[in-house]
Amino acid sequence: MSLGADRSYKMKLRDVENAFKYRRIPYPKRCWLNELPTNSETMATYFGDQDWDWGSDWDWGLWLCQCQCLYQCLYQCLCQCLCLGGGSFCRGATFFGVQSVELIALLAISCTFFLFMHTNKLNSRLKEMEVKLQPSEFSALGLTSNHVSGHDAGKHDDINTLHGTYQYLKSTGQLTHLTAAQLNNTPRAQLDTIFFNRVTKTGSEKMMELLKILGKRNGFEARRDVEGFYEVVLMDPTYAKNFLHSDVLNSTGANTYTKHVAFIDFDLLNEPWPIYINLVRDPIERLVSWFYYARAPWYLAERRETFGEKAVLPSVEWVRKDFNECIEEHDPECVYEQMEMGNLGDHRRQSLFFCGHTTSVCMPFNSHEAMQRAKRNVEEHYAVVGTWEDTNTTLTVLEGYIPKYFAGAKEEYYALRSRLGNVNRNNFRPTLSEKARALLARNLTREIELYQFIRHRLYKQYIALRLDLDPKLREAN
Structure with a gap:
């Protein structure tokens, strides 16, 4: 050229x-x-x-x-x-x-x-x-001091982590006698039914899809409630008894039933106990998730299509509202006052789903009494309460404590991870500012404590399973 x-x-x-x-x-x-x-x-x-x-x-x-x-x-x-x-x-x-x-x-x-x-x-x-890459084995997580560097030791020793829970159980002498049988509430069930009283915005849709898949594999029927314009989360005793007979107790074979509903005490209604399971999520992340989920165009369109004119479309200003500004400017929608009884519809009370239907105890927001009752119900009546924030741990515990229903859960989950991982996911959620997160944390102290208690229990159940498989870990340094 x-x-x-x-x-x-x-x-x-x-x-x-x-x-x-x-x-x-x-x-x-x-x-x-x-x-x-x-x-x-x-x-x-x-x-x-x-x-x-x-x-x-x-x-x-x-x-x-x-x-x-x-x-x-x-x-x-x-x-x-x-x-x-x-x-x-x-x-x-x-x-x-x-x-x-x-x-x-x-x-x-x-x-x-x-x-x-x-x-x-x-x-x-x-x-x-x-x-x-989440922990599925003790060696992968480093559940011995040999695997913990000085830089990470403080983080790992946090009782709200799996390693921290292990070290706590070891230092208090509980590790020596810990077994999965002690922590397994499944044998106490009087019905061959899993009752999944799902908490809003915890990834429960993903669990429902997994139950459908496992139902075909393990031979049980995965059922759910009929979707309505309003979720009936709180029930009086008469309503609750009618609901149980018409929806939950009317199946003869092995089955699961899923619904957004507060914890039901089957003893109070003189009914046989099912196998309780549930999921939780970081309380702050739940609030952010619901705030933007309720504003998602596809969610609004879906409700309009399902419920017609009953689903009134909100204003453009409401849809465009930013959660960070809502928190920092003390917008009434984003003010989480202590002990208030209202605002059931914004799902601020994760504890409600474990506390029960006694409104005087369970409705006051962020109350100590509601938290304590929720802890007691989790400890005494739930087989497993997991979280997708610890996916492998949750699936392992479900497989170990409820094998009839959850055998092969990890295999099925990862075989269909692209489908299950995006169920009901909102990919257009802005990031929460540190200032807004700090303001929320100050108003959600008991909700956060309950969440950490449940995760600690999940880790304890997981550790017990691993100890049963490898007793040498009880003596690990």
Whole structure:
């Protein structure tokens, strides 16, 4: 190529680049690979032998870089083909009735959309890998002092962690005699029924999907309540007894029943006890989740479609409200006053689902008495209360303490993780500011204490299972 031709080519290439620049089309960043293909044949050679299996477990970092390289290659090849092909094409000619610059814009937007979709896929895969890296064995977590570095020792010794719970049980002498049988309430059940009185915004939809899958595998029927415009969470004794007979106790075979409802004391109603299970979530994260979930367009549209005119659409101002501003500016919607009896609809009381239906005790927000009753009910009546924040631990405990229903739970969960991991998930939730988090924490002290108590119990159940399998761990240093 002559000097003049080379200069002409560079000018044409610059014209195309300017089209990207001034039309605000994203210019592809340079990949870490030193050399990139500069023609279609080389590009086909480079990318043609790649295995584009988006569901595989290969190196996702390399995959993302290759996607970035593909974007850059398409861009470079397009520029070269247009500028070397005819000259006039770069100066505004049309191609099938479309301006060349518009064609470039369309191709660039298509590439950007392609990258956006598969970057989302990468984020999902990374989250799944984080879940897989949660503790499933003592050695993986480092449940001996040999596995704990000085830098991490303080964090691991926190009683609200699995390692901290282990060290606490060991230091207090409880580890020597701890067994899973001591912590297993399943044999006390008088019905072959799991009663999942699910707490709102804890990932209960995901558990319901898992129960459906396990029902086919383990031979039980997974049932749920009939969806209504209002959730009946609190019931008087007459209503509760009628509900149990019409919905819960009317199945003869092995089954599960799921509903948003406060803890029911079956002794008070002279009814046989089922196997109680539930899920919890960090109280602050629950509030944030509900705030934005209630404003999600798809949630509002779904309710409108299901309930028609009864589901009144909120104002645009309400939908656009920001939770951080709501907390920091003391908006009435986001003021969590101590001992208040109202605002049942915003699901601020996780404790209510474990406390029960005595409103004078269980409704005062963040009360000590409600927390204590909830703790007692969890300890005495629930087989397992887990959390998706400790996925492997929760699934292991469910498999170990309720094997008839949850055998194969981990296998089924990870086989369908892409489906189960995104059930009812709101991916457009803004981040909570540290100031707002601190303000919430001061108003949720008992709710947070209950949550930590339940996680401590879950860890204790998990540790007991591992000790039964490997008694040597009782003497580990």
